[in-house]
Structure formats: structure tokens, C-alpha cells
Amino acid sequence: MAVVFSSNGAxxxxxxxxxxxxxxxxxxxxxxREYEIEETCNxxxxxxxxxxxxxxxxxxxxxxxxxxxxxxxxxxxxxxxLGDTSYGSCCVDEVAAEHVGADCIIHYGRACLSPSRxxxxxxxxxxxxxxxxxxxxxxxxxxxxxxxxxxVLCDVVYSYVLDDLRNILHxxxxxxxxxxxxxxxxxxxxxxxxxxxxxxxxxxxxxxDSPKSQKLICRFGRQIATEENxxxxxxxxxxxxxxxxxxxxxxxxxxxxxFCTFNPITGTGRQDSLNxxxxxxxxxxxxxxxxxxxxxxxxxxxxxVADYLSVIDxxxxxxxxxxxxxxxxxxxxxxxxxxxxxxxVDIYVLVACPENSLLDSSEFYRPVVTVFEMELACxxxxxxxxxxxxxxxxxxxxxxxxxxxPAENPEDDGNYDVSLITGYLRSTHLPQAQPQNxxxxxxxxxxxxxxxxxxxxxxxxxLASRSWKGLEQKLGETPVTKAVEGRRxxxxxxxxxxxx
Numbered sequence: 001m002a003v004v005f006s007s008n009g010a011x012x013x014x015x016x017x018x019x020x021x022x023x024x025x026x027x028x029x030x031x032x033r034e035y036e037i038e039e040t041c042n043x044x045x046x047x048x049x050x051x052x053x054x055x056x057x058x059x060x061x062x063x064x065x066x067x068x069x070x071x072x073x074x075x076x077x078x079x080x081x082l083g084d085t086s087y088g089s090c091c092v093d094e095v096a097a098e099h100v101g102a103d104c105i106i107h108y109g110r111a112c113l114s115p116s117r118x119x120x121x122x123x124x125x126x127x128x129x130x131x132x133x134x135x136x137x138x139x140x141x142x143x144x145x146x147x148x149x150x151x152v153l154c155d156v157v158y159s160y161v162l163d164d165l166r167n168i169l170h171x172x173x174x175x176x177x178x179x180x181x182x183x184x185x186x187x188x189x190x191x192x193x194x195x196x197x198x199x200x201x202x203x204x205x206x207x208x209d210s211p212k213s214q215k216l217i218c219r220f221g222r223q224i225a226t227e228e229n230x231x232x233x234x235x236x237x238x239x240x241x242x243x244x245x246x247x248x249x250x251x252x253x254x255x256x257x258x259f260c261t262f263n264p265i266t267g268t269g270r271q272d273s274l275n276x277x278x279x280x281x282x283x284x285x286x287x288x289x290x291x292x293x294x295x296x297x298x299x300x301x302x303x304x305v306a307d308y309l310s311v312i313d314x315x316x317x318x319x320x321x322x323x324x325x326x327x328x329x330x331x332x333x334x335x336x337x338x339x340x341x342x343x344x345v346d347i348y349v350l351v352a353c354p355e356n357s358l359l360d361s362s363e364f365y366r367p368v369v370t371v372f373e374m375e376l377a378c379x380x381x382x383x384x385x386x387x388x389x390x391x392x393x394x395x396x397x398x399x400x401x402x403x404x405x406p407a408e409n410p411e412d413d414g415n416y417d418v419s420l421i422t423g424y425l426r427s428t429h430l431p432q433a434q435p436q437n438x439x440x441x442x443x444x445x446x447x448x449x450x451x452x453x454x455x456x457x458x459x460x461x462x463l464a465s466r467s468w469k470g471l472e473q474k475l476g477e478t479p480v481t482k483a484v485e486g487r488r489x490x491x492x493x494x495x496x497x498x499x500x
Contacts, residue, residue: 025062035067036124040106041074043122053102053119055082057089057109060126067108086332087302088356090245092116094304111156112246113181113221114353115306115393128157130240130264135161136168138269139238142260149175149234151224151257153250155241156181158264177235179222220249220354220391233257239272240264245355251276252358252388284384285421286361286369290377292419293324293346297339299368300330301352311351311371311392321405322378340365349374354390371395381406 026034044052052071056064061083068079080100085093090112097105097119104120111123143150150173154162159181166178214225217232226232233256239247242263251259255276262269290296296319302308312328319326327345331338339348348368350359361368369377371392376382382403394401488495 025066028066031063031066031070034126035063035108037067037070037074040071040122040124043106044071044075044077044104047104047120049103049120050077051100051102052077052079053082053093053097053100053105054079055085055089055093055097055105055107058083060109071106087304088112088353090114090355091302091353092119092121092304094118109157110244110246111221112353112355113156114302114304116304117306118304123156125156125159127160128155128264130158130161131267132161132164132168134267135165135240135262135264135269138262139165139169140172142238142269142271143173143236146172147175148173148236149227149230150177150236150238151226151232152176152178153222153237153239154179155239155244155246158240161240175227177224177226179224182221182223219253236260238262245358247272248358249354249390252279253354253390255280255386255388280386280388283369283373283388286367287373287376287384288419288421289367290347290349290369290374292421293377295344295346296324296326296374297342297345297348297366298326298328299334299348299350299352300328301334301350301356305353307393307396308351310396314396315349315351315371315374318375318378318405321408324378334359334368336364339368351392357390357392375403379403379405 032038052075054064054068054071061081064081064083068081071077072079080097080102082093082096082105085091085096087093090110091114092105092107092111094105094116102119104122106122106124108124109126111125113123152162152165162178162180169176215228217224217226224232226235232254235257237250237254237257237259239250239259239261241247241261242265243261247259247261251272259272260269261272298312298315298319300308300312316326316328327342329342329348334350339345343365345366347366348361348364349371350357350368351371352359357370359368370390372389372395375395376384389395389401393399396402397404489497
């Protein structure tokens with residue numbers, strides 16, 4: 001069989017792809033209930049909004065035109081449909097909404113519930129089908145001891161069944177705690193807003209009060225009221241929903257808790273078999289790669305989550321103090337081809353919402369780490385304890401998990417360590433500036449041999465090692481000529497080339 005190394009691309013263009021139809025439209029008589037049209041219109045008219053941005057994920061775009069038509073008829077406001085968001089559809093796309101001058105955003109479908117700051121937001125999660133009695137039976141099978149302490153979590157599209165499940169289980173299980181979404185979804189922005197980066201203190205004061213015998217925990221847009229004398233690690237976790245980024249985020253954040261799940265699609269419950277310890281060891285390997293890196297790329301994975309600019313500034317300063325070079329990239333949705341264009345970058349750090357931060361970078365040319373992992377690599381005061389933080393807001397100054405970077409001591413022998421991956425000596429701090437010599441002095445400055453060995457790689461040295469360094473200007477060396485007509489077509493097949 002002959003192997004074709006080049007072609008004119010006609011075969012690819014004419015190739016037929018078999019696409020399975022997975023997106024279905026909601027029946028007209030169920031549209032009002034599924035998309036909460038009445039509640040949405042009340043929210044719009046009560047706040048006198050005139051321009052409304054309706055954000056739909058890909059799987060709900062089939063209903064977007066019908067929903068927009070009903071909202072416009074009921075309110076008289078102008079609606080704009082937001083599809084194909086720049087980043088994850090779970091985040092509120094404030095940038096796209098501001099392009100049309102929207103007064104508010106109605107977010108439909110799954111949501112990560114990350115706080116936003118610039119526009120009012122209303123969440124419409126929808127109601128995916130779930131058999132409550134079957135779920136309760138599965139819970140009893142997984143937790144036969146009625147004295148078990150369990151926290152019930154769920155994907156937001158199943159949050160509507162929590163009250164019914166509570167009524168079934170509470171007579172038997174006295175120590176079961178049901179999480180809740182922020183109670184007023186139409187003022188979700190005010191529930192999270194605070195003067196500084198720290199959110200936990202403000203969440204406790206803004207959200208509903210809990211009895212004195214309970215301790216209120218607010219994480220990832222959910223509230224959990226545990227018993228005062230018990231830590232969250234003393235509870236098991238029961239999650240309603242299929243495998244998703246939400247579940248992975250919960251399991252990494254509460255990695256000392258045992259997780260059981262109920263899949264509403266299959267109607268089965270099980271103790272989740274994800275090996276959290278193995279996943280944590282993989283992440284620790286990436287932390288070692290980050291410590292070895294000299295050039296770091298900061299990937300902006302969100303433009304809507306509150307404090308993302310503060311986190312970027314925090315990362316730049318942290319990386320600078322660690323003696324590394326940083327570059328910032330804004331490129332929308334990530335893929336391996338985009339990141340492969342920057343060979344000088346040793347590692348990337350992704351600034352995104354908690355659910356999109358844990359990116360599987362196995363297919364990428366360079367690894368991608370989270371903000372927490374980069375801080376572990378650059379901040380000597382933060383130690384690896386097994387605790388994992390996916391919300392970058394918790395790492396900012398004033399937040400609950402912030403650890404200040406210690407002041408560097410030039411005489412400290414701990415400014416260098418040995419890489420566990422390469423075995424080479426590496427620097428862990430910003431090189432101290434050499435004293436400025438008198439300009440009239442012609443003496444040769446001494447060379448720091450230790451720094452030369454410990455820091456052999458940087459973006460400049462990598463560029464110098466390249467055989468092609470870009471277009472060369474050669475000012476004054478190139479003769480001036482008249483412009484001529486160039487070639488037509490594309491690189492694979494120009495018009496003046498003879499087809500072979």
C-alpha cells in the first residue's frame with residue numbers, strides 16, 4: 001500500500017463524519033418548569049434590567065432561542081444568547097456579557113459557583129431526573145450504621161431533591177448533614193462579595209445563620225453545618241451525581257474523607273474507588289517539576305472569577321522571588337498545539353476555577369500545575385502536608401490558607417537544594433544583587449560560579465541555542481526592491497505548483 005506524504009487536502013474536506021445526535025430539545029410544555037421562566041422574569045423586572053445575557057452550555061443551546069423568546073415576551077427586555085464561552089461553561093462569562101452591555105447574566109446548567117464581581121448573576125441549574133426512593137435505599141445500603149456521620153453533597157442539577165431526601169433519611173440518621181446551595185441564587189454575588197480576597201469570613205457573615213451547636217463551613221458555593229465538636233474529616237461524603245469535575249474537586253479538597261456516590265443515570269450507588277493518594281503523589285511529582293523550572297508560563301483560564309487579577313500578580317511576585325522568569329498567556333481554551341508553540345517555557349500554571357484547575361496535562365508538551373502547586377514549589381514556608389487547595393482565593397493575603405513568603409537571608413545555607421528528578425543543584429531564591437561598582441573602576445567583577453552551575457537554563461540561553469532565531473532585520477544590508485506579486489493558495493498546494 002502506497003503511503004501518501006502530501007495531498008491537496010480535498011480528501012479531508014470531502015470526508016463525511018458520522019455524528020451522533022445527543023442534543024435534544026425540551027418539550028414546549030416543560031420549558032417553563034425546566035428553565036424557571038417565571039422566576040427569571042421576576043428577577044429581571046424586579047431589578048429593572050433592560051439587557052439580559054443568557055448563557056447556555058453546548059448541551060442546552062437547542063433550547064436557547066425558545067427560552068430567549070419567552071423571556072423577551074414576558075419582560076420586554078432585550079436578550080442576548082451567549083454560547084461557546086472562551087473558557088469553561090461552568091464559569092460565568094462576564095466578558096462576553098459586557099461586550100453587549102448586558103445588565104445581568106442568567107446562567108443555565110451546571111455551574112462551579114465561583115464568585116463573580118462585575119455583574120449580577122442568577123443561576124438556573126435545571127432539574128435532571130433522580131429517583132429519591134432509590135437514592136435513599138442506596139444510602140441505607142452504603143451506611144448500615146444509623147449513627148454514621150455523613151455529609152450529603154450533590155451536583156447542582158440535582159440540588160432540588162435534597163429536601164425530599166432529608167425528609168426520608170432524618171428520622172433514621174440523626175447525624176447526617178445535608179449541604180445546601182447559597183440560599184438566594186438571585187443575589188449570589190452579594191453572598192460572596194467582600195472587601196478583600198478573603199471569602200470565608202464574609203461567607204459566614206452573609207449566608208444564613210446556623211445554631212450555636214453547629215459549625216458552618218462554606219466551600220465551593222455550598223454550606224455545610226457540621227457538629228461543633230467534629231471536624232469535616234470526621235465525616236463521610238455521599239455524593240449525588242455521575243463522575244464529574246465537581247466530584248474530583250471535592251475528593252481532592254477533602255482527601256481524608258471516604259466518598260460514596262449515587263449515579264442517577266444508572267441508579268446505582270458505590271464506594272468511590274478513586275485512589276486519592278495516588279492522585280496526590282502524581283500532583284507532588286508536578287510540584288517537583290515546578291521547582292526545577294526556570295521559565296514559568298502563567299495561563300489565564302478565567303476572566304470572570306473574582307480576584308483572578310490579584311492571583312496573577314501574586315504569582316508573578318512569588319515566581320520572581322523564587323529566582324524564576326514568568327510570562328503571562330491569554331489564549332482561551334487550552335490545547336496541546338497552542339502550548340507547544342512556546343518551547344522556552346518549562347512549566348505552566350493555570351489560573352482557573354476550582355473545577356477546571358485540575359487539568360490532565362499528560363498530552364501536553366509541558367506539564368500544567370495549579371496555583372497551589374506553584375506556591376508549594378516557590379514558597380519555602382509552605383510545606384506539603386497532604387492538604388490540597390483548589391480555590392486560588394484561599395491563597396491570597398488575608399485569606400484562610402495564606403502563607404507569607406519568608407524574607408531571604410543571604411547567609412542562609414538553605415537557599416539551594418538538590419532536585420529529586422534531575423539530581424542537580426538548584427536555587428530556591430532570588431539571586432542577591434551584586435553591589436554596584438564605581439563606574440570609573442575598571443577592575444574585573446568576580447564571577448559567581450555557584451550561580452552559574454545552579455542556574456544554567458533561562459529563556460535567553462534557550463534562544464541562543466536555537467538554529468533559527470526569527471527574522472533578521474539586517475538594516476542597511478538588504479537592497480531596496482519594488483514589490484512584486486506573491487504566490488497564491490495555501491502552503492500545502494500553491495496555484496503555480498504542478499500536482500504530482
